[in-house]
Amino acid sequence: MHHISRDFVVYSLDSSHKPVLEIESGDRVLLDTWDARSGTINSTxxxxxxxxxxxxxxxxGPIRVRGAEPGDGLAVHIEAIDLAPSGFLAVKKGEGLLASRATEFATRIVPIVDGTVHFGELRFPANPMVGVIGTAPAGDGISTGYAGAHGGNMDNKHIGVGATVYLPVSVPxxxxxxxxxxGAMGDGEITFIGLEIQAQVTIRVELLKEAGFQRPLIETAEHWVTTGDGESLAGAARxxxxEMVDLLQTRLEMSFEDAYMLMSAAVDVQICQCCEPGEFPVTTRAVVSKGILP
Known part of the structure; x- marks a missing residue:
């Protein structure tokens, strides 16, 4: 298995970045990751x-996949997420969904012990997830603060252990x-800050020739998940x-009308991140059970 330390990071997904590793389809990689603030938050x-x-x-990263060309796709299998012993939560004054009520800065260091988050006297299960995962877009690079057709900062909590993230390939x-x-994140991530934490993530990467993916698609043991992003919540939800109605039409060979009706009865359209809608782009998802779409 390959290994990349957290000494090799980028703050944008951009074809101009020199790859730190070249792999073959099917290779496994262990990636050491920083938290969202590169290890600079260590106390209250x-x-x-x-x-x-x-x-x-x-x-x-970035990782170069040998033989990957525009029009291909990647299947990135999340095999393990091993968390550091603690992470942080924070409030930024005047920011977030409740910005008008956030009148002070605050930071809390939050231990995770045996898979349980210790928030003061409260205890709840950790839910490790990958906030940023993506490929380099064609043309100008995109900050890792933003999501798009390439993936990026989707903040989608379905991207956890056992998930497969399908991504478009836009550059060689x-x-x-x-x-x-x-370590955990509520849908919405309403302060701008989830439980930010350093980790080690083990992935296996497959190259899918001529896959033709236009946007990220997520598969878990129980669900298929399509993704959205945009300046407005309405646009991101649409x-x-x-994406989901197109998937249902294609995979189940049904009309738009049938797929649209099925979605209204059996598909959940959900918020991933809406920390400051109207000022910061929103990310969303649509989720369907594999009982409906195998």
Whole structure:
């Protein structure tokens, strides 16, 4: 198995970045990831008073997949997410979904012990997930703070252990990067900050020739998940729903009308991240059971 340390990170997904590793289809890689602030938040005194000097959401990589060409796809299997002993939660003054009520900066260091989050006296299960995963887009690079057709900062909690993320390849070699792991995150991530934590993520990468993916698609043991993003919640929700209706039409060979009706009865359209809608892009998903779509 290959290994990439957290010494090799990028703050954008961009074809101009030199790959730190070249792999074959089917190879496994262990990636060490920073938290969203590159290890700079270590106590309650470390407040998010200013942006990180380099950038947020560092992604480990990029990885070049030998033989990957535009029009191909990647299947990235998330085999394991091993969390550091603690991470952080924070409030940034004047930011987030409840910005008008966030009048102070605050940081909390949060231990995770045997898969359980210790939030003061409260206890709840950790839910490790990958916030940022994507390939390099054609043309200009995109900050790891943003999502798009290439993947990126989707903040989709279905991207956990056992999930497979299907991604488009837009440039030779793909330029795969991954980071921004959360120990837990509520849908919405309403403060801008999930339980940010360093981790080790084990993946297996398959090259799918001529897959023709236009956007990320996520498969779990129980669900298929389409993705959306946009400046508005309405636009992002329509994108995820539109991707799902297309998937149902194609896979189940049904009309738009039947797929649309089926979605209204059996598909959930959900928010992934809406920390400041109208000011920061929203990410969404549509989720269907494999009992309906095998």
């Amino acid at each position: 005194a470390d407040l998010l008073l200013r942006p990180h000097p380099v950038g947020s959401n560092p992604a480990t 070699g793909a330029g795969l990067g991954l980071g921004d792991v959360h 994108m995820a729903a539109g």
